[in-house]
Amino acid sequence: MTDTYHIPAQLLANANRVVVFTGAGVSAESGIPTFRGRLSGLWERFEPSQLATPDAFMADPELVWGWYEWRRTLVCNAKPNAAHIAIAELAARVPRLTVVTQNVDDLHERAGSAGVLHLHGSLNAPRCFDCGASFPDAAMKPQEPDAGRRLAPPRCQHCSGMIRPGVVWFGESLPEQVFARAFEEASQCDLLLSIGTSGLVQPAAQIPALALAAGASVVHINPENVESRMQNAYNLTGAAGEVMPELLRRAFSGSP
Ligand code: BV8
Ligand code: ZN
Numbered sequence: 001m002t003d004t005y006h007i008p009a010q011l012l013a014n015a016n017r018v019v020v021f022t023g024a025g026v027s028a029e030s031g032i033p034t035f036r037g038r039l040s041g042l043w044e045r046f047e048p049s050q051l052a053t054p055d056a057f058m059a060d061p062e063l064v065w066g067w068y069e070w071r072r073t074l075v076c077n078a079k080p081n082a083a084h085i086a087i088a089e090l091a092a093r094v095p096r097l098t099v100v101t102q103n104v105d106d107l108h109e110r111a112g113s114a115g116v117l118h119l120h121g122s123l124n125a126p127r128c129f130d131c132g133a134s135f136p137d138a139a140m141k142p143q144e145p146d147a148g149r150r151l152a153p154p155r156c157q158h159c160s161g162m163i164r165p166g167v168v169w170f171g172e173s174l175p176e177q178v179f180a181r182a183f184e185e186a187s188q189c190d191l192l193l194s195i196g197t198s199g200l201v202q203p204a205a206q207i208p209a210l211a212l213a214a215g216a217s218v219v220h221i222n223p224e225n226v227e228s229r230m231q232n233a234y235n236l237t238g239a240a241g242e243v244m245p246e247l248l249r250r251a252f253s254g255s256p
Contacts, residue, residue, distance in 0.1 A: 008219045008234050009250035015191040017096045019182075020087050021207050025196020025222060027107050029081040029241040032074055036198055053169045057129065061162055062150035068165040069151050072123045075105040083195065083240035084111035086248050093252055098185040102197060102204050104167045117182045119174050119204045125166030128156035135163045174203065182207060187214040195221045195240050221247075 012018070024034035046067070050056055057064045080088075088111040091097045099108055100117045106124055108116045126135040133156055154163045168174055186192060192211035199205040208218050212230055219234045220226035221243045228235055236243045 004234070004236055005247060005250045008236055009247060011191050011217050011219070011234075012094070012193075012247060012251040015094055015189075017185070017189040017191075018090065018094045018098070019185050019189040019192045019207075019211065019216075020090065020097065020099045020195065021186070021192055021197070022087075022099070022101045022103060022108070022195045023197025023199075024103060025198075026083050026087075026101075026240050027078070027081070027103055027105055028196065029083065029239060030078040030107055032071075032078055032105060032107075034196075036200075052167070053171055057162075057164055057169075060150075061153050065153035065163075065165070066149050066151035068123065068167070070149070071104075075107070075123060078105070078107065080107045080111035081241045083244040084108055084113070086244035087195075088112035089248060093248065098182075098189070100182040100185065100207065102201065104165075117178050117185075119168070119178060119182060121165075121167040121175070123165060123167065126154075126163050127166050128159060128161045129164040130161030131156060131159045133158045134166075179203070183210060186211040186216075189214075189216050192216050192218045193221060194218055194226075195244070197222070199226070219247075 024032070028034050051064055051067055084107050087099060087108065091113065098115070098117065099113045100119060101108055102120050104118065104120055104123045106122065127133060128135065135154065135156070155161070156163060186207045187210055189211055192208055194208045197205075199208070208220075212218050212232060217232040217234065218228070218230075219236060220228055221236045221238070221240055223237065223239055225235055225237055236247065
């Protein structure tokens with residue numbers, strides 16, 4: 001039985017520039033539902049187009065704001081898991097580490113990662129839908145709505161427009177600088193760890209392929225086997241909270 005950790009651990013131990021690219025799966029063991037999980041998937045009850053678009057918010061601001069406040073409550077009550085902690089520890093183990101996430105939670109930061117590139121924004125940066133002013137009570141403890149309960153969004157103190165979640169909705173552009181920086185790091189790295197993503201949402205999903213095309217090695221960490229017929233692409237099949245600590249142990253503690 002080939003030891004699937006052998007090459008990824010060697011690559012990590014010898015890497016100079018590492019990119020960690022994460023999706024909803026890295027927060028699954030913190031109790032945050034993924035988007036496409038069979039049972040708990042956030043999209044199971046609602047279609048993305050019903051909730052994660054500007055039109056959806058204009059059509060039913062209370063449903064959309066209530067859903068995001070429910071998600072923000074889940075994140076406030078959650079803790080970073082062993083995968084977030086291992087990723088934070090990695091910063092002290094390799095010469096250069098960049099964390100790029102599709103997630104809108106702050107669990108990477110709460111585990112100790114710095115300079116995290118949020119391609120799809122953050123639940124903690126609500127802003128005015130009309131004038132864009134940031135909402136000062138962003139750190140406010142969200143009320144405890146259930147997943148489907150409606151909540152009227154707060155109003156902007158400058159223009160009384162509706163406050164919206166600080167996330168990138170479908171059909172909206174990604175933050176330019178963040179996206180350019182993530183592409184830059186992916187095209188310069190020698191190893192990219194792609195953790196907990198189904199790779200369905202564009203343009204973020206291009207990042208692992210960009211790294212491969214630029215000559216890096218890519219390791220997919222996911223309980224589901226991610227197709228990687230490409231050369232220099234490897235799979236560590238399992239939960240991130242188990243695989244990541246084991247990968248760091250194998251790479252840096254010398255013991256096989
Ligand atoms: C843009 C913030 C253009 C909001 C998100 C057709 C029509 C319309 C649009 C499109 C179209 N085709 C393509 C598009 C573009 C669209 C898109 O990609 N649509 C998809 C659905 C096909 N993209 C956009 O609209 C983007 N913008 O293209 O703009 C433009 C250009 C110029 C000018 C104007 C506009 C914007 C996309 C951003 C959307 N916002 N998030 C919110 O969070 O509510 S996306 C959201 O979904 C997440 O952020 C994340 O990116 C994505 C979910 O993906 P994953 O993270 O991979 O999660 P998923 O649940 O899918 O998978 C979890 C994985 O984890 C699984 O593989 C599972 O096996 C694994 N897992 C489970 N447990 C574990 C685990 N892994 C490890 N350990 C475990 N324990
Ligand atoms: Zn405003």
